[in-house]
Amino acid sequence: MIKIAVLVKEVPDTWSDRRIDPGTKRVDRDGDVVIDEINEKAVEAALQVKESGGGEVTAVTMGPKNALDAVRKALAMGADAGIHIIDEALGGSDALQTSAALAAALGSRGFDLVIAGNESTDGRTAAVPAMLAERLGLSQATFLRTLTVKDGTVTGERMTDDGHVEVRASLPALVSVTEQIAEARFPNFKGIMAAKKKPVETLGLAELGIAAGDAGGANSWSVVETVAAKPPREGGTIIKDDGTAGQKLADYLASAKLI
């Protein structure tokens, strides 16, 4: 039976316009939040591994109070347990700090496989999985669009710019998965009710053994210098047909590297 940890995260609902708060220079998380879609898929991948060969899935999140919803969703989908890393002092952590906190939480628990989404839809650093693997000393296989675990080995197709490569790693390992990995199942009513009885552990700075002087935005390694709103969308290019429209259109598409 393999022990799987899957990383989940709450992000602003894609319905609400995502915004960066110019004051704190952080993603504004005031609006509706939902579990990041990529994480739902990661949970689905974890559950499929569990269903194919037996195992136990723990959903791990780091974030404020409502981040727990992401864990609850994973539990409702079928994960067995949850870990919620929560501490006010952790607010504003950068990727390095986040990976350190996650590593502290996962470190001694003997997970065979850690599954993460390749990048979150809000911060989009796409760095945490690799950093976490490094910190935990796990082999890593990132950007997988398929995933199979068999006889102590994880295999999958890793997406590259030109196609994919087959990769293989022996357990324990960390993988990150892309959107193509799986369609997430809908949690069902029984799953939601069962989730209420599943254990969720809460960890703060003290439990993690992280010094206050290392935690949170004030002590982060990376600093956001400035933020700028995305420029308003410009009007599209209109090509009038004077007999050469076909050629102009082709040139335009070529210049945009679309053909």
Add this chain to the structure above:
Amino acid sequence: MSEYRPPISDLMFSLEHVVGYPAVAALPGFEHADLETVRDILTESGEFMADAVAPTNRESDTVGAHRNDDGSVTTPPGFIAAYDAYVEAGWGAVPLPEEFGGGGFPRTIGLIIQEMMLSANMAFALCPLLTQGAIEALLNYGSDEQKKSYLPKMVTGEWAGTMNLTEPQAGTDVGALTTRAVKNDDGTYAITGQKIFITFGEHDLSEQIVHLVLARTPGAPEGTKGISCFIVPKFLVNEDGSLGERNAVECLSIEEKLGIHGSPTCVMNYDGATGYLIGEENKGMRIMFVMMNSARLSVGMQGVAVAERAYQQSLAYAQERRQGLAIGAAGKDSAIIEFPDVRRMLMTQKAYLEAARHLMLLNAANVDISTNHPDEATRTRADEIVGLLTPICKGFGTDLGNELTSIALQIHGGMGFIEETGVAQHYRDVRIAAIYEGTNGVQAADLVGRKLGVRRGSSFTEYIKEIGSLDKELAKAGKGFASIRTNLAASVDALGKTTNWMLRHGLQDPNSILAGSSPYLRMWGVTLGGWLLAKGALAAAGMGDAKLAEEKLVLARFYAEQLLPQGVALQGAATAGESDLFALDAAALA
């Protein structure tokens, strides 16, 4: 991404702060249905409806359901997959008894799941809704054996159910039905006759369809006193629960209709089909009455649900469509949402929607109190309130369904009239809700004919007093609430006076109160709506959330100042009596 967004935060606000759901969750039997669990369930079921059901809505309309030559019926594309997923997710079972595999949740929560499913696709949702009606009849009146053999699979949704009342000569007047039930030697009955307009009478979503059929035994008394209710399964059920022989029931044809094209409306032929009596002979109407409250509330919710979907669409359109320049605006043109008249249309939809949703949930919460409260007097009173609110929810809710979808269409301008936009579908789909499950005229007649007389009118007058008692809180709430207070007081006053007029005239001159029954029902609806929005605004003011407080206050004030006054204005119509209605004979009306 789905075009439907479940209004979870509005729903949670209504539950927690307006209709008193925390008291429901505290009742014996509902301890597991706390607000946090409810939020999880609504969030997930809402997401399910938006992602798995809502995308079927367009083709549900454009392709529709079809009857094949062999009598089978094919539902629109996507229905089978969505239905299977619905069964797998178990949403239908949430409010049903645990004994039969349900979740044991309050009706209130079940009603919200229905709302979201109806918004996602009304035609699709009718299949589970009818099944729920049949389940309730069996729960209340079925024998233990009947419950055991039918309920578990109906609760999961693996088996669907239907309600067979209507015949060509027996619509509103159910008592005129002629389908016959003759007792066989083995205690079963042979059912023979034709039913029309049977929703999901035949389809390909479930392996079994359990028809509940009203019929008459030989020599039964005339009218509603001689009606019995039978279970007629599409396939006979073997001893071991497996499906056996095909029963002698078939779908002869399905109707072409204005809306809900995805829902097959069937002519059903029973040709000596095997039926099993529910309860006793001639007691069929009693069974129907039990279900009626429940089904009528669900139909009222259809009005809200479809109007909500149409509202969301019109709000998006109002922000996209640019036309002309609004006063004070810069640039080439403005989004039409910048025009006051478009704003009026949007605010009217939003305020009515919120008011009507509160009203539906208030009714449902009272259903839950009437079934689960430990104190008998409280249960009885809640049951009276359900009796009062049900025809109002059905009538007012579905009238609003028509009005608000019409407004949503209007916001689309010419494109609203063009089918491609999809907004016309909501307008057509919701139109049936004011007609079936007792036309809205029948609801108004029920309100003044059956319900008004309860305890010689005290049931009504006590409730009007309760509504009026909010005045004390409004008086303390400050200037922002002043116009809400005056308008609500005026409306409550008019409702009280009209009720007294009805009570005075009802006995000697029943026709005069029937004449005013529809405006009277509307007075109730708009007054209850104003009361509930005011309650919401008061609650929001005390929550320490300035944005929410402002939102709820503006909505309640807009409603109180601009929609509620019709309550007072309708007093004249409600108390005019029948004389002018009958002053011109049919020839003069030509």
